[in-house]
Amino acid sequence: MTVKVLRPGLLTTLQDYGRHGFQRVGLCPGGAMDKVSLTLANALVGNALDEAALEMTVIGPEILFEEDTLVAVCGAEFQSSFPHNRPVLARKGTRFNVGRAARGARAYLAVAGGFAVEPVLGSRSTYLPGHFGGLEGRALKHGDVLPLREPQAVERFTSLKKTKDATVKWSARPLTVPDREPILVHVIEGQHFPSFDSNSQRAFFDTVWSVAPDSNRMGFRLSGPPLGRPEADEILSGPTCLGSVQVPPSGVPIALMADHQTTGGYPRIAEIASADVARLAQLAPGGKVHFAKCSLEMATELRRDARERLNAALRGIAWEYQRK
Amino acid sequence: MPLGDSAAYIEFSTTLDLEVNSVVQRLALLILKQKVPWIRDVVPALGGVALHFDPDHEGFPAEPLEAALEIVNGSLKESLEMKDDAGREVELPVCYEPEFALDLKEVAKKAQLEPEEVCQLHEAGEYRVLMMGFAPGHAYMGGLHAKLAVPRRASPRAVVPAGSVAIANEQTVVYPYAISGGWNVIGRTPRVLFDAKRSRPSLLWPGDRVRFRAIGREEFLELEKQK
Numbered sequence: 001m002t003v004k005v006l007r008p009g010l011l012t013t014l015q016d017y018g019r020h021g022f023q024r025v026g027l028c029p030g031g032a033m034d035k036v037s038l039t040l041a042n043a044l045v046g047n048a049l050d051e052a053a054l055e056m057t058v059i060g061p062e063i064l065f066e067e068d069t070l071v072a073v074c075g076a077e078f079q080s081s082f083p084h085n086r087p088v089l090a091r092k093g094t095r096f097n098v099g100r101a102a103r104g105a106r107a108y109l110a111v112a113g114g115f116a117v118e119p120v121l122g123s124r125s126t127y128l129p130g131h132f133g134g135l136e137g138r139a140l141k142h143g144d145v146l147p148l149r150e151p152q153a154v155e156r157f158t159s160l161k162k163t164k165d166a167t168v169k170w171s172a173r174p175l176t177v178p179d180r181e182p183i184l185v186h187v188i189e190g191q192h193f194p195s196f197d198s199n200s201q202r203a204f205f206d207t208v209w210s211v212a213p214d215s216n217r218m219g220f221r222l223s224g225p226p227l228g229r230p231e232a233d234e235i236l237s238g239p240t241c242l243g244s245v246q247v248p249p250s251g252v253p254i255a256l257m258a259d260h261q262t263t264g265g266y267p268r269i270a271e272i273a274s275a276d277v278a279r280l281a282q283l284a285p286g287g288k289v290h291f292a293k294c295s296l297e298m299a300t301e302l303r304r305d306a307r308e309r310l311n312a313a314l315r316g317i318a319w320e321y322q323r324k
Numbered sequence: 325m326p327l328g329d330s331a332a333y334i335e336f337s338t339t340l341d342l343e344v345n346s347v348v349q350r351l352a353l354l355i356l357k358q359k360v361p362w363i364r365d366v367v368p369a370l371g372g373v374a375l376h377f378d379p380d381h382e383g384f385p386a387e388p389l390e391a392a393l394e395i396v397n398g399s400l401k402e403s404l405e406m407k408d409d410a411g412r413e414v415e416l417p418v419c420y421e422p423e424f425a426l427d428l429k430e431v432a433k434k435a436q437l438e439p440e441e442v443c444q445l446h447e448a449g450e451y452r453v454l455m456m457g458f459a460p461g462h463a464y465m466g467g468l469h470a471k472l473a474v475p476r477r478a479s480p481r482a483v484v485p486a487g488s489v490a491i492a493n494e495q496t497v498v499y500p501y502a503i504s505g506g507w508n509v510i511g512r513t514p515r516v517l518f519d520a521k522r523s524r525p526s527l528l529w530p531g532d533r534v535r536f537r538a539i540g541r542e543e544f545l546e547l548e549k550q551k
Contacts, residue, residue, distance in 0.1 A: 023365035023376060024352065025518075025526035027460035120520045130460055130501070132520040191325060191333070236338055237455065237464070239367050239374030241331045263369055263457025271328035274379070296389075299329035303379060 001148040002066045003111065008141045009061035009098065014115055014134035015108075015258075016052040019123035023262045029242070030133075031125045033217060033258050033281035034106050036176045036310055037075030041110035043317045044072035044087045044172060046156045052117070052124035052134070053110035058284050060098025060107070061140060065090040070112035070153035076104025076177055076282060085171040089157045104177035105284035113150035128217065129259060161320050170320065172313055175306075176278040182208045182288035185276045188296050190245060192235060192267035200227040204269060205291055209253070213285045217259040219246075220280065222289070226251025229267065237265035243272030243280075255280065273299035275306040330379050332392040335372035340494075342466055345454050348373050349531035350406050354399035362388075363395075368530045370455050370464070411452065411531035416498065416513050418447070418489050418536045419544035424512035427477065431491065431508045434474045443538065445469040446489075446510060451496060451534040456526070461500035461518025463528040468494050480506030487513045489536070498528075511536075514547035 005012075015038065018031025032038040032055055039049045054061070060078050065071070069090045077084060079099035084107070090096065101107070117124050117135055126134025135144060162169045193201065203225050212221035227247050240246065244256045246266040255272060258281075272280065273294060283289060294302070327333045337344040345368075352368035355375070362384040365376035375392050377384065385391040420443040422428065432439040451465040468491055476492040481504060484490070488499040490507035497507055500517035517527045528534065539547070 020364040020376075020378075022460070022525065023374075024367045024456060024530050025460060025528075026456040026458065026462050027518075027525070029364075121525060127520075129503075130518070130520060188326065188328065191327075236340060236371050237457070238335070238369045238372065239327060239331075239333055239457075241327050241374075241376060243328050261458055262367060263455055271326070274328060274330045296326050296329060303329055307380065 001069075003069065003146045003148065004064040004066055005061055005140050005142060005144040005146065006064055006095065007062040008139065008144070009056055010059040011057040012061045012140040013055050013126035013128070014052045014117060015055040015125045016123055017050040018125050018258070019121045022121060026262050027121075027130070028258070028260050028262050030127050030259050031123065032108065034075055034108070034176050034278040036278040036306070037106070037174065038108045038110075039310060040085070040172050040175070040313060040317070041072045041074035041108040043314050044074065044085070045070050045110050045112040046321055047110055047112065047114055049314075051110065051114040053108040054140070056098055056107050056109060058101050058105055060100070062095065062097040065092060065094045065096070067092050068153045069148065070156050071109060073098075073107050073109050074172065075107035075174065076101045078102065078107055083167050083171070085174055086168050087157065087160060089153060089166040091166065101284065104282040105287070106281060111148055112153050112156050113148055116147040116149040127259065159321060161322070168320065172317060175309055175313065177282050178279065181283075182290045183279055183283065185280055185289050185291055186273040186294040186299060186302060187245065187270035187291045188273065188294060188299050190268035190270045191238070193269050195229050195231070195267060196247075196269060197228055197230045200229070203227065204253070205293060208288050208290050211283045211285050211287045211289070212252075215285055217257055219257050219260060220255040220283070222253045222255065227253060227269065235265065235267050237263055240264045240268065241271070243274060243277045244268050245270040245272065257281065273302050275299070275302035326389060327374060331374060331376045332389055333369075333372055333374045334393065334396050337371040340370055340466070342452070342454075345370060345466070346452070347403050349411065350403040351396065351399055352530065354403055355395060358395065358399070360395060368455060411533050412529070413533045413535070414528060415535050415537055416515055417539045417543065417547060418511040418513050419539050419541060420511040421541050421544075424488070425510045426488075427490075427508040428510045431472070431474055431510060435471055437471065442472060442510060445472055446491065446496065447536050447538050449496075449536070453528050453530050453532045453534065454495070456528070456530055459500055459503055461526045461528065462497060463532070463534075465496045465534055466494065468496050470494070474508060476506040477508060480504055484509060485512065487515065487517070489513055512544070514544050514551070516551055
């Protein structure tokens, strides 16, 4: 059971929920940039929710299914006729050209049973800077052959209700792909917010920021007015986390994403509400975002709401898998 | 203080204080030992400790900041009373030969020392891993001789070779991979600092006591072959 890579796309990597417990030796958890869409893709093919899937970025790959495979693509909308957000039985010999993202930046392709790569430090996620995890620690390239674990494609597909041809008559609603830009992202004040000058404090919330072209899985650089601190003293290096917004001396803020550094010496102006990180991950370079200040209580509330929306979507999918 | 809505940072000092850091190291180990199921990562930093939560865990408390503070307070007294630090002793062979010591001449000039004196002072030091970060396996070590406290390079190198031993301000580091960096390179170790295939992937851990041992070019090449 294999899937063959005919064209790799811009950046296609295997990602799951990431590896935890190693931040104290400088290894970030990593994993999918948009874990909500990954979770939905896995649920749609009947997988464990944290199974590894292909994270496809802006320009998707072209792949060949060498056996019957149950597949789901979830997240950004790509220009292909392949149905999104639902389980699809890809028959042996099906070529799937994912194309370019039309809305959002990242989609996840999950296969029933998962990809057969060895976990490294408890995860199948590709960690590009360290060259490990996923497929040989790198992005997919032309000619790669991805082995699959337990196919069960046809069995799982026939256990679904309401099927029509090779797919189903329903779809899951994407939860993180923006309808319009700029997207609104909630942040709580970072540890060093008070040390920025008042113009910078205001500009941070007034500006429509643009995701710079040199953004990647480690961080999104945000183009806009430079932010400054009246006393440009060096701060003592401290911990960072997913969604920390750092401001280096250049004044260009950087939002830390999945493969971020675990400690840093730049002042942190803000911390993005964890509920909004997956939505930010759906911005491609040039994408627009503005920030709204919220309290820790509100960020917690947003996280619970997002979790509840995801749980509701998962219950809906699980219902479709119940025995007819 | 909150570090976003899924982590907390408990800071004891906003300046580098080796005494405080050593308490932070012991505290972090005591918290790790408790194996709190909703805490995924315990990260000792220079002046405090960060706790990263798993908010989807069933045991995740309604008031995580208060719960985190309670956990820290519960272990603080013990960490203050502990005499021995749990850090292991690690010896790192270093070759200070010119082909590896890319910035040795410049460091010597800035420190107004002979290059040999720079190496001797560096080798004689007893270091502590104060914090890790920047890259997996990358340790910030305190204990550098005050005479060697030179600033970082004016412009960072695009690629610093893996294993490079470097200094800046009052710390020394070893670059685990070939990555960009601005510290002054004065030698290179043949040891692999981080290997995800090892069960203990990192050679250095927070709190470790580190000594450097000068080796010649021959031994360096021999050790590198064993990688």
